[in-house]
Amino acid sequence: MTDAFIEIPGVRNFRDAGGIGALRRGVLYRSGSLHTLTEEGARKLKDLGLRTVIDLRSREELDVWPDQRHGLDHESLHLPTLPADRDDLDRPWPEDQADLYTFMPEYAGPSLAAVVRRLAAPEALPVVVHCAVGKDRTGLTVAVLQSLLGASDADLTADFLRSNTGLGLDDGPTPYVDETGTERVSRPIDAALIASSLAWIRAHHGDIPGYLRSHGVTDPELAALRANLSA
Numbered sequence: 515m516t517d518a519f520i521e522i523p524g525v526r527n528f529r530d531a532g533g534i535g536a537l538r539r540g541v542l543y544r545s546g547s548l549h550t551l552t553e554e555g556a557r558k559l560k561d562l563g564l565r566t567v568i569d570l571r572s573r574e575e576l577d578v579w580p581d582q583r584h585g586l587d588h589e590s591l592h593l594p595t596l597p598a599d600r601d602d603l604d605r606p607w608p609e610d611q612a613d614l615y616t617f618m619p620e621y622a623g624p625s626l627a628a629v630v631r632r633l634a635a636p637e638a639l640p641v642v643v644h645c646a647v648g649k650d651r652t653g654l655t656v657a658v659l660q661s662l663l664g665a666s667d668a669d670l671t672a673d674f675l676r677s678n679t680g681l682g683l684d685d686g687p688t689p690y691v692d693e694t695g696t697e698r699v700s701r702p703i704d705a706a707l708i709a710s711s712l713a714w715i716r717a718h719h720g721d722i723p724g725y726l727r728s729h730g731v732t733d734p735e736l737a738a739l740r741a742n743l744s745a
Contacts, residue, residue, distance in 0.1 A: 535660055567590045568632065626655060656673070
């Protein structure tokens with residue numbers, strides 16, 4: 515599915531998340547942030563019929579690197595996966611990558627539930643879901659959505675791992691500077707990471723629908739999501 519990648523100037527790791535399970539193409543896209551989106555990139559997003567952008571980053575990231583619009587009139591939703599200012603986030607993000615992938619599902623429920631509710635509405639599509647580089651927070655969010663549309667763990671994992679190619683991480687870690695000005699390292703992802711997130715969800719809630727129900731998603735909303743996104 516290398517054809518899933520779409521060149522959007524100024525946006526990293528942009529690709530169609532469809533074609534997996536019953537998720538149809540052309541309705542759900544995933545990417546890195548739009549803070550360096552160019553005017554040409556905006557024209558290409560307009561050509562895709564973009565209606566909604568869901569930003570999973572923290573408020574601090576948005577303040578430093580706001581998404582660019584260049585006249586696009588899409589709806590923008592801030593649904594942070596792990597916001598630093600959320601009252602129930604009672605411990606810092608783990609530095610260890612393996613720990614992050616069990617930490618995320620523990621705290622991402624409200625964000626994931628809000629994403630499901632928005633995508634259950636036909637007028638929301640097509641949508642782009644993004645975080646900073648479209649790898650970790652976006653990876654978990656898209657994996658949950660793909661699973662709800664019947665994707666196998668093997669298929670959603672294969673899509674998850676495409677971020678290594680999309681970000682040039684096939685050859686190993688690369689340095690970057692975060693929103694505080696601190697130099698950090700972006701690390702490649704592997705299948706064990708998303709497997710650990712899915713295992714955490716299943717161990718605590720039985721399955722992904724049960725996890726979302728525990729955060730207030732209703733069965734009619736799940737049915738609407740599937741109807742809206744399925745081929």
